[in-house]
Structures are given as structure tokens and as C-alpha cells.
Amino acid sequence: MTKAVVLLSGGLDSATTLAIARDRGYECYALSIDYAQRHGAELVAAERVARSTGACEHRIVRVDLAAFGGSALTDASIAVPTEGIKAGIPVTYVPARNTIMLSLALAWAEVLGSYDIFIGVNAVDYSGYPDCRPEYIAAFEQMANLATKAAIEGNRLSIHAPLISLSKAEIIRQGILLGVDYGLTVSCYQADAAGLACGVCDSCRLRRAGFTAAEVPDPTRYRASL
Amino acid sequence: MTKAVVLLSGGLDSATTLAIARDRGYECYALSIDYAQRHGAELVAAERVARSTGACEHRIVRVDLAAFGGSALTDASIAVPTEGIKAGIPVTYVPARNTIMLSLALAWAEVLGSYDIFIGVNAVDYSGYPDCRPEYIAAFEQMANLATKAAIEGNRLSIHAPLISLSKAEIIRQGILLGVDYGLTVSCYQADAAGLACGVCDSCRLRRAGFTAAEVPDPTRYRASL
Numbered sequence: 001m002t003k004a005v006v007l008l009s010g011g012l013d014s015a016t017t018l019a020i021a022r023d024r025g026y027e028c029y030a031l032s033i034d035y036a037q038r039h040g041a042e043l044v045a046a047e048r049v050a051r052s053t054g055a056c057e058h059r060i061v062r063v064d065l066a067a068f069g070g071s072a073l074t075d076a077s078i079a080v081p082t083e084g085i086k087a088g089i090p091v092t093y094v095p096a097r098n099t100i101m102l103s104l105a106l107a108w109a110e111v112l113g114s115y116d117i118f119i120g121v122n123a124v125d126y127s128g129y130p131d132c133r134p135e136y137i138a139a140f141e142q143m144a145n146l147a148t149k150a151a152i153e154g155n156r157l158s159i160h161a162p163l164i165s166l167s168k169a170e171i172i173r174q175g176i177l178l179g180v181d182y183g184l185t186v187s188c189y190q191a192d193a194a195g196l197a198c199g200v201c202d203s204c205r206l207r208r209a210g211f212t213a214a215e216v217p218d219p220t221r222y223r224a225s226l
Numbered sequence: 227m228t229k230a231v232v233l234l235s236g237g238l239d240s241a242t243t244l245a246i247a248r249d250r251g252y253e254c255y256a257l258s259i260d261y262a263q264r265h266g267a268e269l270v271a272a273e274r275v276a277r278s279t280g281a282c283e284h285r286i287v288r289v290d291l292a293a294f295g296g297s298a299l300t301d302a303s304i305a306v307p308t309e310g311i312k313a314g315i316p317v318t319y320v321p322a323r324n325t326i327m328l329s330l331a332l333a334w335a336e337v338l339g340s341y342d343i344f345i346g347v348n349a350v351d352y353s354g355y356p357d358c359r360p361e362y363i364a365a366f367e368q369m370a371n372l373a374t375k376a377a378i379e380g381n382r383l384s385i386h387a388p389l390i391s392l393s394k395a396e397i398i399r400q401g402i403l404l405g406v407d408y409g410l411t412v413s414c415y416q417a418d419a420a421g422l423a424c425g426v427c428d429s430c431r432l433r434r435a436g437f438t439a440a441e442v443p444d445p446t447r448y449r450a451s452l
Binding site for chain 1: 375
């Protein structure tokens, strides 16, 4: 069976990506990054999702991006916006996050002898993040193919971003077909320790609108105050 | 003053790189990565070097590459070779290490508002590492210029690798001219806690041959057993 490393945040998109990778016949090694994110509950969710979606292994690697700050997700003094989605790059953007995560996936892939990395980035519903665009993914793939011993030995590494051109509703419909239990996932940027969602951050809004557009009941557990 | 992030391992090459960046007029933010490397003494050296070479700030960020293993530097069960330098990629190669380090430097650069990253890679004396080649550095730079908010806003980020085509002797001569105190640096892959070098690993051999070729006294502190 061909091995793949799948970046798994514990949110809706990465859970769907893991299900897609498994459906394509890969033996899936799920990798979560504990980057000192505000919403640590997503790592607990990642563990549940890895188990329920049939990952053969799940690792959590810690890298302290709070040492740099610069994002509402890594600096407690910057509030998560809750007034609705605006144009431009939001303060929840974490500098170089996908580059760091893909780099760590690349390291594990090389140790495993895997030439396939999956990441659940999506350019449609969230075009505000520079590192979710197809041209970025292509450039990372090109760099990765010069970076490793495996590449020098003639193996071609692929970065798969199967959700990149899908809407949130399309992602959800595809996940439902593949049996993803979205009740296990946590997308909220300020989920509490129990994984309950705020309902008003950009991530909650996009997720909720996705379930509505997909005409699928929203299994998200919101806080009682909503 | 223009800010630069300088990757600083604590070894000879990165100390020289820091001195070059400072000499070119940059305000230098030194970044060391604690990746659970066998030779943790290099991080202590990095702190000394950052101070003595005039970095305005020095941060150590931890990322546990021992979670993946696959290298003599991150897996205690793989011995560091001591029989002399051989052809091919050595077992001291750490999968995706430079990609991970440059990614972290990219994150800090973006938070600082810096568009210049320095790394002390060298393709001449150590062509065995894939991520020390000019084509790799160029591909990383291209990727980085698609990855960040700064790039989207039209700022051009540069990855500087000033040592890439120099021999070890040329690096040492340049460093001496710039006042680098190589007695503060640690290059040995299996330096002990006090920073004393083994003298027989590939890194020690390259370093010692460099001082000989540069006709500069070798200030390295070797273990008494040598």
C-alpha cells in the first residue's frame, strides 16, 4: 500500500482530506501540529478524527509559533474577529503556517519513504490566506522536489490539495459521501476546552454557511450562550 | 536600518554568515532551532556567538524532529560516522531540516517586517546535503514569495546564502577579516555538554581541514582523548 502523510488539524477540511486520501487507497499517516494555537481543542478533535477515519498512525509535533506571535491564533493579546468576514487578509492569518506544516510533513514523509503529502487548503471560501492558493502549493512542491534525499534519488514528491477549488458545501457533500463524521471535528478559532464553538468567528461562519448550502444538518456543538 | 533574520546554529558557517549580514548593514535577528539535535552544545554556542557578533536579538525555537528520527543527529540509535568523509548523502542528513528552519525564519521575518533571510549553507565542502544546493535555495525563495501576506502586498523576500560557493578555508578567511571569534563556535556533531569536539566526525574533519587550508590556528577545543 502506498503511504501518504496527511496534515490533520482536526477541522472540517482536513478531516475530509484524510477521508479522500484513504478513499484513493493510501495508507494514511496523520500529522497534527501543536503550534501553541489558541484553539487547542482542535488537536483533541484531530485525535478523534484520525481514529475514526482510519489513519494508520497519528502524530502531534509541537512547534512554538507563539514565540513569534503576529496572529490572533498565536498571540492572546490579538482578539479573534467576530463581526463577520471582511475583505483582505484577516488577523487570524498565521505567518508561514502552511509552509511550516508542509515542511514538517515533508520531513516525516522522507523518513517514512512516502512521496505523497495531503493538505486540506481551500482557495475558494478563504482566499484571504496567501498560502492557500494553487500557485503557492505548486511552488512548495517544486521546492520539495529539490530539498530531499528522496528527490535526489529520483523519486517525485507530490503535494495533494484535493479541496483547493471546492466550495465549503462541496467539501461537506464529498465528506458525507465518504462517511466523515463532522460532529467529531472542531473548526472554531476560539473553541473552548470542551471543543464547543463560538459560532461567530470567520471559521464558524464559513462552516455554518457550508452546512446550510450543502443542505446537511450542522452537527457542530455550539456554546449555550448562542 | 534594514532588518534581517539570520539562522544561527552556533557552528562556524552560521557565525560567519551572521558577521557578513551585520557587515552588509543589516540589523540582525538571530534564530536558532532546537530540533532535539544530538549536539545540543551548539545552541549554547549560538547564544555566545549572537552576543559577540552583535545580533540585536536571539531566539531559540523548539521543534521536536526526534519525533520523526531518520538521522544520526536526531536518533540516538544511529551512530555518527567517524571513519572519514565518504561519497553520497551521509546519515547525519536530517530530513527537510533546512526547509523547516527557513520556514521558521520566514515566519519570524514576516512578523518583524523583514524581507531578508540569511542562511549559512555551503555547497562546496558539503555537496552531500540536497538542501545546501543553489537550486534548492532559489526554489525556496520562489515559494516564500508566494507564501506570505508581505509577498502578496508586493514586497520581495530574499534568501541570502553568502557562503554557498565558498570553500571552508575561504569562509574562515572571510570570518577572520570580519572579527569572528571561532573559539566560540561548535561544529562537532557529537560535541559533549561542555562543547568539546570529537575531532573525528565529518563536521570536525571539514572544519579542521578548513583551518589548515586557511593557514589559521584552529581554536577548536577538542576532547582530551585526542
